[in-house]
Structures are given as C-alpha cells and as structure tokens.
Amino acid sequence: MAGKDGDATDLALTLTGITKAFGPVKVINGIDLQVRKGEFVVFVGPSGCGKSTLLRIIAGLEDQSAGRITIAGRPVDGVQPAKRGIAMVFQSYALYPHLTAAGNMGLALKQEGAPKAEIKQRVDHAAALLSLSDMLERRPAELSGGQRQRVAIGRAIVRQPDLFLFDEPLSNLDASLRINTRIEIANLHRTLGATMVYVTHDQIEAMTLADRIVVLNQGRIEQVGSPIDLYNHPANLFVAGFIGSPKMNLIAGAEAEKHGASTIGIRPEHIAVSRDRPLDGNTGTDNAWTGTIGHAEHLGSDTFLYVDVPDIGPVTVRLAGQYAHHVGETVYLTPDPERMHRFGADGLAIRQPAGLD
Known part of the structure; x- marks a missing residue:
C-alpha cells in the first residue's frame, strides 16, 4: 500500500x-x-x-x-x-x-x-x-x-x-x-x-x-x-498482531467461525472481567469465556491478567486501575462485540469494527 x-x-x-x-x-x-x-x-x-x-x-x-x-x-x-x-x-x-x-x-x-x-x-x-x-x-x-x-x-x-x-x-x-x-x-x-x-x-x-x-x-x-x-x-x-502493547488477542477455530471469520481479534482493554457468570436478561445465556488466571501483573495504573481459556487459548486482559484478581482464580471474560475485528482466511480484515468508526 x-x-x-x-x-x-x-x-x-x-x-x-x-x-x-x-x-x-x-x-x-x-x-x-x-x-x-x-x-x-x-x-x-x-x-x-x-x-x-x-x-x-x-x-x-x-x-x-x-x-x-x-x-x-x-x-x-x-x-x-x-x-x-x-x-x-x-x-x-x-x-x-x-x-x-x-x-x-x-x-x-x-x-x-x-x-x-x-x-x-x-x-x-x-x-x-x-x-x-x-x-x-x-x-x-x-x-x-x-x-x-x-x-x-x-x-x-x-x-x-x-x-x-x-x-x-x-x-x-x-x-x-x-x-x-x-x-x-x-x-x-x-x-x-x-x-x-x-x-x-x-x-x-x-x-x-x-x-x-x-x-x-x-x-x-x-x-x-x-x-x-x-x-x-x-x-x-x-498489523493487528504487531501494533499495540499488549498485543491484540487473535483467536482462530470454532470461536472465530461463530463470527463468520477465520480469525477474530480483540484488544486486551476491550474485554470485561467478572467473577460471576454474566447472563443476558432476555435470553438467560451469555457470551462469556470461562478461564483461569495463569498470571497477574499489578502495575498500579493498570492490571494485566493472562487467562487460560479452554478451546480458545491464552487471553490477555487489560483493566484500568487496581484489581485484586489472583493466580488460579476462575473468571469470566466478555469481549465487546462492537470492538471485535474479523479476518478472513487470507489474513485480510473482513470489516472494521462499527464501534471504532
């Protein structure tokens, strides 16, 4: 280009x-x-x-x-x-x-x-x-x-x-x-x-x-x-994986296919974390990923969580401020669907997230 x-x-x-x-x-x-x-x-x-x-x-x-x-x-x-x-x-x-x-x-x-x-x-x-x-x-x-x-x-x-x-x-x-x-x-x-x-x-x-x-x-x-x-x-x-620190989470496989993509990407700051399973009031279901914290970094201004999610892989989460999450804790991760990036099998972006236009 x-x-x-x-x-x-x-x-x-x-x-x-x-x-x-x-x-x-x-x-x-x-x-x-x-x-x-x-x-x-x-x-x-x-x-x-x-x-x-x-x-x-x-x-x-x-x-x-x-x-x-x-x-x-x-x-x-x-x-x-x-x-x-x-x-x-x-x-x-x-x-x-x-x-x-x-x-x-x-x-x-x-x-x-x-x-x-x-x-x-x-x-x-x-x-x-x-x-x-x-x-x-x-x-x-x-x-x-x-x-x-x-x-x-x-x-x-x-x-x-x-x-x-x-x-x-x-x-x-x-x-x-x-x-x-x-x-x-x-x-x-x-x-x-x-x-x-x-x-x-x-x-x-x-x-x-x-x-x-x-x-x-x-x-x-x-x-x-x-x-x-x-x-x-x-x-x-x-570019998705190179620009940004911590880098964007890139997830392939069945989870990406749910979104009509070969790979989906979500930045660490666009993932919500909860100790309780978040349920949708209308359907009684949720889009959360269940994982275990493998490592936590408490930096004062930010908290970084490195979460192991079965069938998805390691997911990095960035929380603004101080949070008392600890290694071994089970958490539920909810990616913001408006901030999700989708990529085709050729590696090119399928569309840009509507929330970022």
Whole structure:
C-alpha cells in the first residue's frame, strides 16, 4: 500500500518501485511511498523487515536495485549523500572526541566553507532549541548519553536539510532518557516544522511521534496510516498482531467461525472481567469465556491478567486501575462485540469494527 497522493510541490519525499537485493535475496520488495513536507513518518516493523535498509537507501548510503527517489522535488538516484539535502541521526552518536559540542555541530558547515559567523549563528540556534547552550565548549567525554545524542541531533539541525532521517536514535539510552529525548524530538518537529523520517522497533516511539506510521514486513509495506487508524483499523492479521502493547488477542477455530471469520481479534482493554457468570436478561445465556488466571501483573495504573481459556487459548486482559484478581482464580471474560475485528482466511480484515468508526 502506498502513502497518500499529494501535489508534487507539497512532497518532501517520493519513493517509486524501490527494490533492494543482495544477490538472490530481496530485502526490499517494491516500495511506493509519499511523504508530505513537514510530516513526521515512522518506519516500524520486526527485525529484518527492511526498515533500516530503506532509510539507508533514502540517504544514499545504499543503492537501490530498482526504483526512483525524489527529495524536495529533485531526483536523487545516484546522488551522493552529502548532496541529497538530508541530515541523518544514527543510533550511535558518531561524535569526534577531540572536538567540542560546538565543533561537532558545526563541522559539516566548516567543511563546506561556510563563514564563521554563519556557523556560530546556526550552532547557537540549534543549541538553544536543544538546551545545549551551556555545554557547547564541552567535549563528548564530558557529556551524558542523552546530551551526546542531542549534539548529534544539533549537528543535523545546523545543516538545515530538506529531510531529517533518524535511525533508531534512542536505542542506546536508558528508559528515562528515552522518554525525555522522545519528547524533545517531538517538540523539535513542532518548532522546526521539518520533514522527518524515523526508524524504530519501539511501538511507543512510533505511536507517540508519528503523523503516519509505515508498517513494514519482509521488505513490503503492510499498511500506512495514523497511529490511531492503525490501532483501530488494522488492514490485516500482521498489523493487528504487531501494533499495540499488549498485543491484540487473535483467536482462530470454532470461536472465530461463530463470527463468520477465520480469525477474530480483540484488544486486551476491550474485554470485561467478572467473577460471576454474566447472563443476558432476555435470553438467560451469555457470551462469556470461562478461564483461569495463569498470571497477574499489578502495575498500579493498570492490571494485566493472562487467562487460560479452554478451546480458545491464552487471553490477555487489560483493566484500568487496581484489581485484586489472583493466580488460579476462575473468571469470566466478555469481549465487546462492537470492538471485535474479523479476518478472513487470507489474513485480510473482513470489516472494521462499527464501534471504532
């Protein structure tokens, strides 16, 4: 599936029929995508899906086997990375240890022969955006991991590129720094209004940063859409099982056949839990699944139950708040029929849940 069509003047990046093969092995299989100016697009997918390879092709660090790339309206096939109008932030900081933060941030401009006054103005501006103004004379060894990554981002900002490319930039940071830096990147995008393409394996990064997410699998695009659109309306079983944490419960067999599907999906937060069998007042029957709690996680803000249901399998339930359920307890699970997803034997969604339209 390709990205949304747009007027050529409104497009920052266009990929047309991009493929990449290493010998007989194809790792990118015909990617078509359009990214609008000012958009924040995130590539997400499992390890080996081709997301980093695709980013490197856009950057010019890898040559595509076929297809065309346009950046800011200019064809860049065969153009060197430095002349593509892009700036890239890597997982590793890649800072020169003998240079100060200011020296690292302004190095590319210095190599291009930019005037000293312009270099200082751009570095100072980027430093102010990233709260680095008091650290410009420090060398990388004197900076924390989060500060080093901000210097790397600042080095990209001073180049004033048509397109920012991020390759898992937060992977080397601890959990608290990842949250802080993620917020800084989101604020930076809003402040600069810049076009950003971002690769991550972290769903939280994808869901919180992206205007649109591109879900990749085996070198192909499975679905493109806003985070909420993908969450509420997965196009197929792969997206349904990949987007969301905890992941969607996917159930095949007789239970799915009752709903006219090969597989049904229900998210953990769309399942009600009761200690007593819930009965329909009109029919005297119920649609509850009877199961035994195999594991319970009490997180304060949420309670996660992992319930073993005969003939259905393990079912994950997410309850908002604190609940005193315990391992070994028998519970009754009632999925919300308005929130149920149905998939055919081909893995494609049969229809989207009416409750999520």
